Structures are given as structure tokens and as C-alpha cells.
Amino acid sequence: MTAVTAANPTLVMGPVLYNWSVDAWVDFHARVADEIDVDRVHVGEVVCSKREPFFADRLPEVIERLQRGGKTVVVDTLALVTVKRERQLVGDLAALDGVEIEINDLTPLATLDFGRRFAVSPLVNVYNEGTLAFLASRGAWSVCLPPELPLAQVEALAREGARLGVETQVFAFGRLPLAISGRCYHARIHGLAKDSCRYVCSEDPDGLEVDTLDGEAFLAVNGVQTMSQDCAVVMDELDALVAASVGAFRLSPQTGDMGVVATAYRDRLAGRIDGAEAMARLATAGLTMPIGPSMMSRAWTPATQPGR
Amino acid sequence: MGVCTGTAMTEASIPHFPRLVDHLVARLPTLPLDLALRRFITSLTERHPSLFSRLDDQARKTFLIDPTDVSIAFLLRPDPALPRLEAVKRAPDGTIVAARDARIAGPLAALVGMVHGALDGDALFFSRDIVIEGDTEAVLALRNAVDDSEIDLADEVAAITGPASKFVAEIFRRAAPVAERMTGVTLTRAGGTTA
Amino acid sequence: MNMVAEIFRPELVCPAGTPAALRTAVEAGADAVYCGFRDETNARNFPGLNFSPAELTESIRFAHDHGAKVLVAINTFPRAGAETLWHDAVARAEGAGADAVILADLGLVAHATVKHPKLRRHLSVQAAASNPDVIRFWAATFDIKRVVLPRVLTVPEIAAINLEISCETEVFVFGGLCVMAEGRCSLSSHATGKSPNMNGVCSPPSHVLYREEGDDLVAELGGWTIDRTPKGVPAPYPTLCKGRFSAGGYSGHVFEDPVSLDAAQLIPPLIEAGVTAFKIEGRQRSRAYTQAVVGAFRKAIDDHVAGRPIASDMTKRLAEGQTTTAGAYKKTWR
Numbered sequence: 106m107t108a109v110t111a112a113n114p115t116l117v118m119g120p121v122l123y124n125w126s127v128d129a130w131v132d133f134h135a136r137v138a139d140e141i142d143v144d145r146v147h148v149g150e151v152v153c154s155k156r157e158p159f160f161a162d163r164l165p166e167v168i169e170r171l172q173r174g175g176k177t178v179v180v181d182t183l184a185l186v187t188v189k190r191e192r193q194l195v196g197d198l199a200a201l202d203g204v205e206i207e208i209n210d211l212t213p214l215a216t217l218d219f220g221r222r223f224a225v226s227p228l229v230n231v232y233n234e235g236t237l238a239f240l241a242s243r244g245a246w247s248v249c250l251p252p253e254l255p256l257a258q259v260e261a262l263a264r265e266g267a268r269l270g271v272e273t274q275v276f277a278f279g280r281l282p283l284a285i286s287g288r289c290y291h292a293r294i295h296g297l298a299k300d301s302c303r304y305v306c307s308e309d310p311d312g313l314e315v316d317t318l319d320g321e322a323f324l325a326v327n328g329v330q331t332m333s334q335d336c337a338v339v340m341d342e343l344d345a346l347v348a349a350s351v352g353a354f355r356l357s358p359q360t361g362d363m364g365v366v367a368t369a370y371r372d373r374l375a376g377r378i379d380g381a382e383a384m385a386r387l388a389t390a391g392l393t394m395p396i397g398p399s400m401m402s403r404a405w406t407p408a409t410q411p412g413r
Numbered sequence: 414m415g416v417c418t419g420t421a422m423t424e425a426s427i428p429h430f431p432r433l434v435d436h437l438v439a440r441l442p443t444l445p446l447d448l449a450l451r452r453f454i455t456s457l458t459e460r461h462p463s464l465f466s467r468l469d470d471q472a473r474k475t476f477l478i479d480p481t482d483v484s485i486a487f488l489l490r491p492d493p494a495l496p497r498l499e500a501v502k503r504a505p506d507g508t509i510v511a512a513r514d515a516r517i518a519g520p521l522a523a524l525v526g527m528v529h530g531a532l533d534g535d536a537l538f539f540s541r542d543i544v545i546e547g548d549t550e551a552v553l554a555l556r557n558a559v560d561d562s563e564i565d566l567a568d569e570v571a572a573i574t575g576p577a578s579k580f581v582a583e584i585f586r587r588a589a590p591v592a593e594r595m596t597g598v599t600l601t602r603a604g605g606t607t608a
Numbered sequence: 609m610n611m612v613a614e615i616f617r618p619e620l621v622c623p624a625g626t627p628a629a630l631r632t633a634v635e636a637g638a639d640a641v642y643c644g645f646r647d648e649t650n651a652r653n654f655p656g657l658n659f660s661p662a663e664l665t666e667s668i669r670f671a672h673d674h675g676a677k678v679l680v681a682i683n684t685f686p687r688a689g690a691e692t693l694w695h696d697a698v699a700r701a702e703g704a705g706a707d708a709v710i711l712a713d714l715g716l717v718a719h720a721t722v723k724h725p726k727l728r729r730h731l732s733v734q735a736a737a738s739n740p741d742v743i744r745f746w747a748a749t750f751d752i753k754r755v756v757l758p759r760v761l762t763v764p765e766i767a768a769i770n771l772e773i774s775c776e777t778e779v780f781v782f783g784g785l786c787v788m789a790e791g792r793c794s795l796s797s798h799a800t801g802k803s804p805n806m807n808g809v810c811s812p813p814s815h816v817l818y819r820e821e822g823d824d825l826v827a828e829l830g831g832w833t834i835d836r837t838p839k840g841v842p843a844p845y846p847t848l849c850k851g852r853f854s855a856g857g858y859s860g861h862v863f864e865d866p867v868s869l870d871a872a873q874l875i876p877p878l879i880e881a882g883v884t885a886f887k888i889e890g891r892q893r894s895r896a897y898t899q900a901v902v903g904a905f906r907k908a909i910d911d912h913v914a915g916r917p918i919a920s921d922m923t924k925r926l927a928e929g930q931t932t933t934a935g936a937y938k939k940t941w942r
Contacts, residue, residue, distance in 0.1 A: 185789055186739050187765060196741070211714070214749075215741035230791060230805060232685035235715020253797040253806065254688075261688040284793040284849075286863075287760030288942045294858045299942040315855040315862055317833040324795075326855065326862070331788070333798055400794075405801030405830055408549065408817040467626075467656050526896075530628075533896040539842050539866075541825075549846075550655050550813040553892075557656030560894045561626035 114374050115353035116367060117249075117274060120147040120181045120207075122282065122357060123327055124156050124307040127163060133358065134167045138174030141364045142371050143356065146171050149181035149198070151209050151228070153289070153328045154191045155302070157183075168204065177205065184209040184228045184285045185329065207247075214243060222246050227276045227355070228285065232258070234265045241269045249274035249355055252281045256342055256401040260349035267350035275346055278366055278387075279357025280312060280325055280394065281333040290326040299329075310360050311393050322395060335397025338387060340380050342402055343373060361391040429482045429520050447499050449573075450487070454498035456573050457564075464562040465493035471554035477501075477513040480521035488513065491555070515552045519543035527556070528564055615913045618875075619885040621679065621778060622902045625657040625892055630667045630678075632895045637906030640677035642710060643667070643891065644808075649697040650681045651712075651734060652891040653808030665704040677707035683732035684808045685713045685791075695719055702727045710756070711735075712791055721750045730754040730778070734791035734804070740772035747775040754778055756887065758790055759869070762939050763877050770882030779878060781871040782901055783889025785935050787849045787864035795848045800830040816846040827851070842866070870932035872908045872918055878937075879912070 118137055121130060137146055148167055150157040164180075171178045182195045198206055199213040199221075206213070207224040217223060224247040231237055231248050240248065248271055250259055259275060266273035276282075291313060292302040306313075312325035312332055322334045336359060339346070343354075354374070356366055369386040372378045378386075387396060458465060465472055472492045479486040486509045490497040501511050509516075517524070523542050526532030534556045537543040545552050622638035624630035633641045644650025646658035659667065668678045680701035686694035694713070698720050701709050709727060711717045712734035720729055733756040737743045746752045754776040757766060770777055788795070793810075797803035800815040817828040827835040827846045834851030837843050844850045844866035853862045871878065875886065886909070888901055908918045936942065 184792075185760070186742070187761060189768075192739055192741055210736070210738075210742065211745060212739060212742040215745040228792065230685055230713065232713065232805065233688045233691050233715050235686065235691055235719055236713060237715070239714050239718045251794070251805075253794040253803055258688040265688070281794070281798070283795050283798055284788040286788045287758075287936050288787060288864075290855075290862060294856050294862060298940065300939070313856050315853045318836050318852055318854060318859070319833040321832060323832055323853065324798075331793075331795060331863070400797060400801075403801065405799075405815070407814045408828065408830075469655070471655055527894070530632075530895040530899075533894045533900070535845075535893055535897065539844075541840075541843050545818055546820075549816040549818065553813045554655035556894070557625060557654065557892075561628045561656075563628050563895075 114347055114351065115145060115272070115274075116143040116370055116374070117145045117353050117355045118143045118147065118363070118367070119276075119279065119355045119357040120149055120151050122152055122279075122330065122332075123310050123312060124153070124304065125310050126307065127159050129310070130160060131163055131167060133363075135170055136364070138171045138176060141367050143176065143367050145177040145179060145353070147179045147181050147207060149207075151181050151184050151226070152285070152330045153306070154183055154188075154194060156304070156306075156328075157194065179205040179207050179224055181207045181226065182209050182213055184226075185287065186210060186212045187287070217244065220244050225249065227251050228282060231262070234262070237262055237265055237271065238269060241271045245271055247272040247274055247353065249276060249353075252276045252283075252337070253400050256345065259346065259351065259401060263346065263349040263351045266352075272352040273350070274353040274355055275339055275351050276337075277339040277343075277354040277356060277370065277399070279336060279355075279359055280327075281335075281337045281400065282330060282357075283324070283333060284331040286329050286331070289329050290331065291328050294326070314394075325394075333397070334394060336392055336394050337399045338384070338396050339399040339401065340373070340383060342399070343380075347374070360393055363390070365390040429522065450498040450500060452573050453569065454489075454491075454496040457569055458493055458496045460569070460572060461562040461564065462493070464558045464564075465491055465496075467558040467561060468554050471551045474514040474548060474551040475512065476551065476555060477509060477511055477516040477518075478524060479509055479516055479518035480524055481518050482520050486511075513547065515545070515547035515549070517543060517545055517552055517555075525566065528559055528566060530560060530563065534560075615915075616879055617913050618879055618883060618909060619778075620902070620905055620909055621885050621887040623783075623888055623891040623893070623898065624667075625652065625654075625890075626895075627659065627663050627667045629891075629895050629898045631670060632898045633902050634671050634674045634676045636899050636902035638676055638902050640679055640707070640885070641671055642679040642681050642887075644681040644683075645697050645700070647693065647697075648687075648806075648808045649684055649694050651683045651732075651804050651808045652681075653684070654813065654892050657892060661700050661704065664701070664706075668705045672705070678705075679708045679710055679730060680704075680706040681710040681732065682716065683710050683712040683734045685734075685805045686716055687806065691715070691719075695723070698724055698727070708753070717746070717750050717752070728753050730756065732756055732791070733758055733780070733786075736789045736791045738789065740769045743769065743773045743775065747773065754884065756780075759786055760789055760936050763874060763881055763937050766878065766883065766937075767881035776884035777882065778885035778887050779871075779883050780869060780889055781875065781878075781886045782905065783869055783893075784845065784847070785864065785867065785869040785933065793849075799832050799834075799848055811845075811847045813846075818846075865933075867933045869935045871934055871937055872905065873920065874934060874937055875908055875912050875918060 168178050182198050195212050196216050199216045207226050209226045209228045222244050225245050227249040263273040289299040291306040292299050295305045306328040312327040315324040317323050325332045325334045369383045373383040476489040484503050485500045488499050523537050527534050619639040621640045622633040624633050624641045624643040630641050644658050671678045682697045702724050708730050710730045710732045712732035729752050731752045736758045737755050738758050743755050756778045796810045802809050802812045804810045815830045819826050823839040824836040849863040850866045855862050
């Protein structure tokens with residue numbers, strides 16, 4: 106068993122990316138507050154502004170509950186901001202006092218006071234030292250890196266983050282957010298327009314599976330967002346990432362027992378169990394989708410020639 | 414300036430090579446034809462070095478250029494160090510047996526039109542006038558490199574010297590008027606800055 | 609000229625994948641041509657395509673002699689540990705006499721602002737600046753002169769944006785349509801390990817394989833089946849988001865049909881909406897495409913400015929799937 110070297114990396118519960126019922130969403134966060142071993146919890150609608158009003162009323166109570174449970178709370182902004190109401194939402198969040206915020210695109214930088222602290226989500230393109238340095242100069246204190254980054258670049262950015270005093274974070278568990286669009290695929294698949302979508306995305310609390318025509322499990326859609334169908338897991342690389350100064354690991358909520366997931370990561374990061382044991386525990390979390398490797402640990406090969 | 418001249422490609426179907434011309438091509442003996450093709454590709458290497466440098470790694474791939482309405486096809490290995498172009502005859506069932514990395518197949522008029530910059534390869538692919546098999550990256554590299562080199566096949570033939578040139582010139586001399594009249598495909602390059 | 613009814617004459621910005629295509633575009637009536645270096649610094653990093661530094665210098669001279677501008681796209685996201693390659697590209701573009709660089713990465717834009725203050729900066733569509741607030745952030749922080757708007761906006765939204773910003777806007781009017789917010793899509797990465805952001809390629813040809821299976825043309829990307837096209841049906845580009853999949857009992861084009869954007873008929877309302885420049889996609893296409901599409905849009909713009917109607921269906925056969933759409937410019941697309 107290899108021991109994780111750095112002391113206590115932070116465990117982060119990411120924002121719920123799916124359209125859960127309001128009750129399920131409140132209950133989930135109550136459980137996170139009371140029972141689940143994570144240090145930081147993200148709330149707020151990232152994917153679709155049409156979902157936001159349903160949660161807005163209950164948000165203060167959820168935040169308060171999480172804080173009472175000893176968690177640091179971070180409120181997320183929308184990923185794709187176009188219409189006036191969305192800009193208003195983002196502006197309001199950017200003006201919030203007494204709570205951390207995480208930006209999901211650069212729109213909040215237009216209204217944030219200089220030096221106002223913010224976190225940066227994996228949906229913001231941070232690929233290099235120059236971008237990291239600019240965001241740090243504007244007040245970024247934590248940056249969750251894009252899931253498509255190869256390991257070597259995650260390590261390079263983590264070291265640069267340490268030098269700049271910015272926490273770098275890795276998306277360690279969950280269906281990978283791969284793309285965001287102006288178009289709603291959930292509505293399109295159901296033959297509906299986005300404006301009259303009947304909130305069909307709420308029928309799929311883990312997203313809706315998209316298979317290839319040959320039946321391979323490929324993608325999932327979540328309203329305007331496209332995700333991997335696998336629940337991507339960063340496990341084998343944890344030691345290397347911690348050694349490179351990655352300071353936090355994000356677990357993205359799926360249905361199933363996120364408590365089991367969090368404990369598996371906590372124990373693995375503390376060196377109490379090995380990777381195989383952690384993977385075995387994840388297999389008991391009641392996930393509805395297959396577990397797969399993260400992008401940083403996958404190998405791709407070019408197309409092979411036909412045998413003619 | 415200012416007017417759409419792309420009528421050749423916005424109109425209906427790609428013409429097929431006339432049978433009369435194909436009979437002429439099919440009866441040509443292979444050895445002199447190969448000599449002529451070798452001289453042609455060597456001359457092309459000298460006259461269009463950027464075509465070959467643009468291909469980079471892909472220059473060492475072997476392409477089967479397969480004009481489906483003609484009795485023969487061509488094997489091309491555009492390696493500037495040792496360029497190769499040779500004719501291969503079609504089997505009675507219409508197939509071509511030859512080792513290659515990629516095959517580009519379609520009516521001769523479509524293939525020539527692409528070389529001359531008169532037809533768009535992607536559009537021919539979307540309409541399925543041309544078919545691509547094998548190494549897609551190599552095919553794309555070849556298409557892009559050829560497109561940049563503004564080749565006029567008639568000029569290239571004229572540039573060849575020696576006895577072999579006569580064979581290729583003869584094909585063009587016989588084929589060009591028939592083909593242009595019957596197919597409406599230009600056998601010299603469309604537009605551009607050279608005569 | 610009738611001074612009363614004078615219509616704003618927008619800039620026609622055209623693609624060039626090769627020096628020959630650049631000359632073709634200029635001769636077909638492009639006001640400006642955009643192109644990139646032959647490496648991973650630009651988002652059309654395909655084999656056999658793009659410009660060496662010497663070719664760029666020569667091509668810029670040709671364009672300037674013919675009264676056209678050249679915009680150099682350096683619109684991928686620099687790799688950690690290798691930013692120099694991108695920094696050098698900006699310096700080389702300035703050295704070659706480029707009229708502007710088209711950038712997407714925050715760090716690279718910051719670098720160019722400090723190191724090349726006199727070089728005009730455009731914000732690439734890959735930066736996905738989709739609202740007036742974020743555009744004002746870019747313009748105020750880095751003196752961005754023009755923003756290429758993402759293809760997720762409707763015409764009224766574009767008009768609203770232009771009312772609130774002071775920099776110019778450029779919109780796509782023809783060509784391949786990204787269905788996702790540009791620069792925010794890792795689908796290609798997921799299937800092949802290569803992405804537009806990191807490598808300048810989407811659904812790269814090195815990972816594409818076509819095979820005939822019965823009457824179907826099967827397209828594979830990175831080993832995943834992304835399409836089956838029956839005989840007689842137009843073939844799609846092997847782009848992941850235009851493929852056929854199954855989901856929730858639906859089988860077909862889950863993300864987008866294999867269509868091409870054609871907004872020729874929207875030129876008048878887009879000018880009305882305050883757009884400065886119209887962009888044609890297709891640096892990976894041939895000279896034949898460049899000549900036909902640039903020529904058609906030159907005529908469309910000239911006709912509109914002269915008060916004549918714009919002809920329809922000019923370039924249908926060049927379009928993907930041979931059908932066209934007005935895309936997100938019409939709200940029903942969503």
C-alpha cells in the first residue's frame with residue numbers, strides 16, 4: 106500500500122448537475138451536512154437557468170444547514186449565460202457577501218469587485234500557467250482543472266498553483282461534463298422545444314444514456330449538457346496528484362450512496378486502504394452506470410487499417 | 414470578381430468517363446504506360462516540391478487512386494525521395510488487387526476535377542460521388558496538398574520530355590476533346606493565376 | 609450613391625487552409641482572410657493544411673497588394689509547460705504583418721496585450737463570449753477590438769449584445785456548425801484523446817475509419833461507431849456531434865443533423881443587428897469551396913448593399929449533408 110504523502114487533501118462535493126426534485130435535492134444536502142465526510146460542498150444551478158427557480162427558495166436553508174454541519178459552502182454560477190435573466194442571476198451571485206462563489210464561465214469577472222475571492226470550475230478553460238496566473242491575480246483561490254487535461258499537465262499546473270498560492274483541484278468522481286450547448290438534447294430526444302421542454306430532464310436523475318448504434322455505452326445527456334456515460338474515477342493517479350500539490354478532489358453527485366464514495370476517497374487519501382479496496386467500495390455504492398477510467402488515465406489509439 | 418463561378422459543382426451529377434476513351438486506355442501496353450507515369454511523377458516532384466513537403470509523414474503512404482469508370486487504376490506513393498506512380502489493371506469483377514494504405518475511388522471526372530480545383534472533395538464525399546477507404550488522415554493530407562499546388566494536368570504532361578511523354582500526351586490528346594465534349598469536365602485547371 | 613438609404617457594408621471574412629486558397633479567396637472578393645500556422649496553435653490543425661511562417665509572410669503581402677486583410681488564428685489553448693510555442697506564433701504573426709490575431713485563451717490574450725500592444729486582437733469563437741457582460745470584460749481588460757460570437761445566439765440576442773458593447777462583432781454565416789458552445793466541448797477528447805482546445809482538431813482524421821457493411825457506410829471514431837449511412841443517403845462528416853446514436857427510445861441524430869449553416873438570407877437582419885463582419889467557416893475545405901462560397905457571399909452582400917434581393921440556395925451542394933439551416937439564429941433550433 107502506497108501512502109499518500111501530503112497532509113489531508115480537501116474532499117469537495119461538487120454541485121448537483123442534474124435536475125433532481127427539490128425534495129431529493131434538499132434531503133441529499135441534509136445527508137451531506139450530517140453524515141458525509143467531505144470538507145466543502147457546492148450548491149447552485151450550473152446547467153440550466155430554467156431549473157433555478159425551483160431551488161431558489163430552499164437555497165438559503167440548504168446553505169445554512171451545510172454550514173451548521175461544518176462544511177464550507179460554495180455557490181456556483183451558471184455555465185452558459187446568454188439572456189438577461191441569466192445575467193441577472195450571475196450578477197446577483199457575484200454580489201453575494203458571506204459566501205464563497207465558483208464561476209462556471211468568465212461572465213462574473215465583469216461584475217466581481219477586484220480582489221473578491223472566487224473559485225473556478227472545471228467548465229472554465231484553464232489549460233496553462235498564463236491563464237492560472239491571470240485568474241489568481243483577479244482573486245481565484247481554487248481552480249478545478251478541465252477533465253480532459255492529461256496527467257502531466259495537471260501536475261504542471263498543480264505545481265504552478267502551489268507557487269501562486271492557488272489550490273488546484275481535480276474532478277475525481279462522476280460522469281464527466283464534456284460539453285455545454287444552447288440546445289437542449291433532453292427536449293430534442295423527446296421531440297420537444299427547449300422553451301416548452303416540460304422539464305423532461307427531471308426523469309433522469311443521472312442523465313439520459315446515449316449509446317452508439319452498435320449498443321456501446323458512450324455518452325449521457327443532461328439537458329443542455331453532454332457527459333460521459335461512464336462514471337469516471339481518478340484512483341490510480343491519486344498519489345502522483347497529491348505529490349504534485351493537487352490540493353482538492355471533487356466528487357460529482359450521482360444517485361447512489363455518495364457517503365460510500367466519500368469515505369472510500371477519504372480512506373484512500375489517508376492511506377488507510379489501497380486503490381483496489383477503494384474501487385471495491387465504489388462498486389457497492391449503488392451507482393446506476395458503469396465505472397470507468399478518468400480521461401487522464403485512458404489510452405487512445407489511432408484508427409486501425411482495414412485488413413485488405 | 415464578385416460573381417459565383419462554382420456552377421460546375423452546384424449542378425447535378427458527375428459525368429462518367431466515355432467508354433470510347435476507356436477502350437483506348439485499356440488497350441495501352443502496361444510497360445510504356447508505367448514508364449510514362451514514372452516520368453510524370455518525377456517531373457511533378459521537381460515542379461511542385463511544396464506538394465510533397467506539405468504531405469510530411471503521409472508521403473510514405475501508398476494510395477490507390479481508383480477511377481471507377483476506367484479499366485485501370487493508379488498506385489501512388491508520393492515520397493519525394495522515391496516517388497512512385499504505376500498503373501494497375503482492374504480484375505474482371507471490377508476490383509483492384511493491390512496493397513495500399515488508402516483508396517480514393519470515384520468517376521475519373523470527379524478525381525480530375527478535384528486535382529484541378531474545380532470540384533470540392535468534401536462536397537463529393539457528402540454526395541457520395543467519391544468513396545474513401547483506409548487511412549483517412551493520409552487521404553486528407555493528399556487532398557489538401559494537391560489542392561494547394563494548383564496542378565494543371567495538361568501543363569504537367571507538356572512539361573515531361575523524352576519518348577515516354579508521348580504516351581501520356583497521346584492519352585490526353587485523344588481523351589481531352591472527347592471527354593470535354595461528352596462530360597463537360599474541364600481537363601485544364603479552372604480559374605487561377607497561371608494560363 | 610443615394611445618401612439617404614446607404615446600407616452599412618459589412619466585412620466578408622473568409623477561410624484559407626493553404627496559400628492557394630488564400631489567393632482564391634482574395635480574388636473571389638474576400639475583404640479579409642483568416643488562416644493559421646501549420647501546428648497545434650490553430651483550431652484547424654489538419655494534415656496537409658495551413659501555413660509555414662514564410663508562406664504566411666508571402667500570403668500577407670499578396671493579400672495587402674490586393675486590398676485584403678489577413679487575420680491569423682492562434683485559437684487553441686496553450687499547453688502547460690509549452691506556452692512558448694503559442695507566444696512565438698503571436699510574435700511571428702505580428703512580424704509577418706498580420707492585421708490581427710484571433711485568440712481564445714485568457715493567458716495568451718493577457719500575454720499578447722502586454723508583449724504586442726500594437727497588434728490588433730480579436731476574440732475567437734473558441735472563447736465562447738456569449739453575453740454583453742463577458743464581452744465587456746474582454747474588451748475592457750485586454751482592449752479586444754472584435755468578438756467572434758458563438759453560434760448559440762439568436763438574431764435578437766445579437767442585436768441586444770451590440771447595443772451594450774463598444775467593440776465590433778463578427779458572426780458565422782456559412783459552413784460547418786458547432787452544436788456545442790465552441791471551446792467548451794471535450795466530446796472529441798472523450799472518443800480520441802485529441803480535442804479542439806488542446807490539439808486544434810475535432811474528430812481527427814487519424815482516428816476516423818470508414819467501412820462498408822452490407823449497404824451501410826459505417827463511420828468509426830476512435831473505435832466508437834458514430835454513424836451508419838444507408839446507400840443513397842448523403843454522407844456526414846465524421847464529426848461526433850453529427851453522428852447517429854440511440855437514446856431514450858429515439859434513434860438518430862441526437863445532437864445535430866448533418867447540416868450546414870447558411871445564413872445568407874439573414875444578412876439584412878444581422879446588419880440591422882449591428883454586426884460588423886460576416887465569417888465563412890471552412891479552412892479545411894478546398895479552393896473550389898472557397899471560390900464558390902466566397903463568390904456567392906460577395907455577391908449576396910453586394911446585392912444587399914445595392915438594394916437588390918439576395919438570391920437563395922447558392923451553395924447547397926457544398927454543404928454538409930447537402931442541407932442547410934439557419935442554426936441558432938432562429939430560436940426554434942434550440
